[in-house]
Amino acid sequence: MKTNLNIITFCRIKNHSISINGKEVIQKDSQLTFSEFAKLVYKEKAFAYPKFFKMDNLSKLGFLASEFLFEKADLDAHIKENIGIVLSNKSASLDTDRKYQETINDKANYFPSPAVFVYTLANIMIGEISIKHQIKGENAFFVSDKFNELLLEQYTVSLIQNKKSSHVLCGWIDVDKDKYDAFMYLVAKEGTQNYSKEIIKNIYTTN
Amino acid sequence: MKDVFITANSIISPLGFTSEANLAKISKEHSGIILHSDFSTSPCYASIINNKKLDQSFSTLGNSKMYTKLEKMMILSLQDTISQSTFTISDKTALIIATTKGNIDALNNNFKPERAYLPVLGKKIQEFFGFKTEPIIISNACVSGILAIAVAKRFIQNNYYDNAFVVGGDIVSEFTLSGFQSFQAISDKPCKPFSKHRTGISIGEAAASVAITNKNTEKEAIQIIGDGSCNDANHISGPSRTGEGLYLSILSALKEAKIQPETIDYISAHGTATAFNDEMEAIAFNRAKLEHVPLNSLKGYYGHTLGASGLLEAIVGIHSIKNNLLYSSLGFDELGVSIPLNIIKNTIKAEVNTFLKTASGFGGCNTAVLFKKMTL
Amino acid sequence: MDALKKELKESIIEQLNLEDLNVDDIADDDALFGDGLGLDSIDALELIVMLDKDYGIKLTDPNEGKAVFVSIEVLAKYISEHRTK
Structure with missing residues (x-):
C-alpha cells in the first residue's frame, strides 16, 4: 500500500543550536550545560510556563523541540488535539534514573525524591507536551540503539492508515549524561515536502 | 484491514x-x-x-x-x-x-x-x-x-x-x-x-x-478487533478527574471494532487500588456506557506488574473466553468508587465472547484493546 | 521564627524548582497550593520529604499534609512545634 505523506515541519536541537526546517534560529555558547542552555532559550523566548523548571532534562529537551515546531507549524486546535505522538531514544530515562538512584544509595541518608521519581519514565515527556498543547491523541514511546527511521515510518503510516491520527509528531529525543540530541518532525498527508524513511534519515544526518 | x-x-x-x-x-x-x-x-x-x-x-x-x-x-x-x-x-x-x-x-x-x-x-x-x-x-x-x-x-x-x-x-x-x-x-x-x-x-x-x-489455524480463535491509546493531557502523575484519555481510548477501540458498548461481556480493568486511579476508571467506564459490564482487576493476584501488567491481564482474559469463566476481583469487598460498577465478587461461569482490556499510567497515558472470540 | 520562614522560602524555591520566584515574592500568608504559588500534588509529596530530611518530621497521612502546607506562616509554626532536628 502506498500512502503519500509529507513532512510539515522539522526541528533539530544539538550542540547548543536550534534549527527549524534546516534554518538555525538559536545558537549559544558551547560551554553551557544543557540545563543552562535550556534556561537561556526559555528566557529568550519568554515561554512563561513555570512548569518547565520542574522538568528533567529529557522533558525539557522534548518540550523545547515541540515549542519551536508548533510555533512554526501553527495548526488549528482541533487538528492539534488529535495529533499522535511517537517519540524514541536510546537511553529511555536513564539520565534521570541515575539521579534518582543516588537518592536511595545511601541508607543513612535515604530520601527518595518523588519529584525525581516521576521523571524516571521516558514517556513523561509525551505527557508534558500533551499537557502544554492539549493533545489527546495516540501515544507511544520506543527505545532503539540509534535513530530508527524504519520503525518510526512504519508506526506513523500505521497510525494514519488505521485512522487513529491525521498528523503524527515523531522524534528522537535522547539525553545521556552531558550528551543530548533532539530531532522532531511532524508528518501528515497535507504539505509539500515528501516524507519517506530515506528522506527523514537524510535530514537527520545532515542537519 | x-x-x-x-x-x-x-x-x-x-x-x-x-x-x-x-x-x-x-x-x-x-x-x-x-x-x-x-x-x-x-x-x-x-x-x-x-x-x-x-x-x-x-x-x-x-x-x-x-x-x-x-x-x-x-x-x-x-x-x-x-x-x-x-x-x-x-x-x-x-x-x-x-x-x-x-x-x-x-x-x-x-x-x-x-x-x-x-x-x-x-x-x-x-x-x-x-x-x-x-x-x-x-x-x-x-x-x-x-x-x-x-x-x-x-x-x-x-x-x-x-x-x-x-x-x-x-x-x-x-x-x-x-x-x-x-x-x-x-x-x-x-x-x-x-x-x-x-x-x-x-x-x-x-x-x-x-x-x-495474521493466519488463524485454531477452531476457536481470539481476534484483536480494536485498540486506542490516548493521552489525558492533564497531569504527569495524577489520573485525570474526568477519565478523559481512557474514555477516548475506549471510544477509539469501539469505533474501529464497529461494535456497541453493550456487546462487551467483560472488562479487565487496570484497577491499581489507589484512590484516584480506580475512581478515574469508574468515571471513564461510566462515560463509555460500560458501568454494568462485569469487571475485575487482577492486581489482587499479581500486584501491579508495571510493563507486564496489561499483557499478563489480557492473557488471563483470553483464558476467561476459553474457559467460560469470569474470575473474581480478588481483594474487593465494598464498592469504593462514586459510580456503581459491576465488580465480579466470585468466580462464575459465563459465556464471554468479547472483552475489553484497559490500562493507564504515568504521563497521562491510557490504552484500550478489544478481543473477540471467532469460531470457525 | 522569621529566620525559619526565610529558610523555608529558600528551600521551597530550590527544592520545587520555582525558578521565577525570589524569597521576597512569597508572602508569609500566601496560599502555597491553588491560586497562590500554584504548587501541585508532586510538590506536596516533595515537601513531605523535605520535612523529614531537614526537620526530622514524618508525615504519613496526606490529610495532615493538607493542613500543614497552607502557607509559610502555618508551616513554620508546625515545624517549630514538631521538629526533631
Missing part, C-alpha cells in the same frame, strides 16, 4: 511458570502477594518470583549467572510461547518487548550499569532466540504491555510483519518500590482494587508473552 489473532501465550509469575498453572491458582483465588521484609525499606506486601525456582527452570535453557532476573523471566516465557506457536521465526516475524524499567537493578547490582540500557536487554532476547529483525522496544509506563499488543496488531495489519512474538516484563526493584513509597502509593495490606477500604498498590513482578499472527 487484515484480521489479526492472538494465539499461544505464557505467564511467568509467582503463581506459576505457564499460563495454565497461573489460571489454576487464580481459579482458587490464590494470590502471589505476601509480606516481604528483605527490602532495605520497611517491610511491604509484594508479589515476587522465587529466585531459586527461576534459576532451576532456567537452567535447562542457559547459564543462570549470565542473565539478569528480568531476562530469565522473559526468555522462559517466550520459550514457552514459541514452542506452542503455529509459526516459526522468519524475517517477517517481529520481536516486541514491553517494559517500564527493564534491568533497572543493574544500576546497583553485580551486572554492568550498561545492562540498564533497554537496547542491550533487547539484544540479549533477540540473540537467545535468533530473531531476524531488530527488536521493537516499547517503554510507555504502565500501558507498555497492552500497548505492545496494539503495536503488533497495527504492524501486521499494515503488512510490515506477518506475525509477532510479544513479551512484557518488569521486576520488583528497590528503585520502583522506594519511588512508589515516596508517592505514598503503597498499600499497607495486599491491594484492594475498587474497594472502599483500598489504600494503594502492591507491586509485583512477572513476564508474559503472546504470539500474534
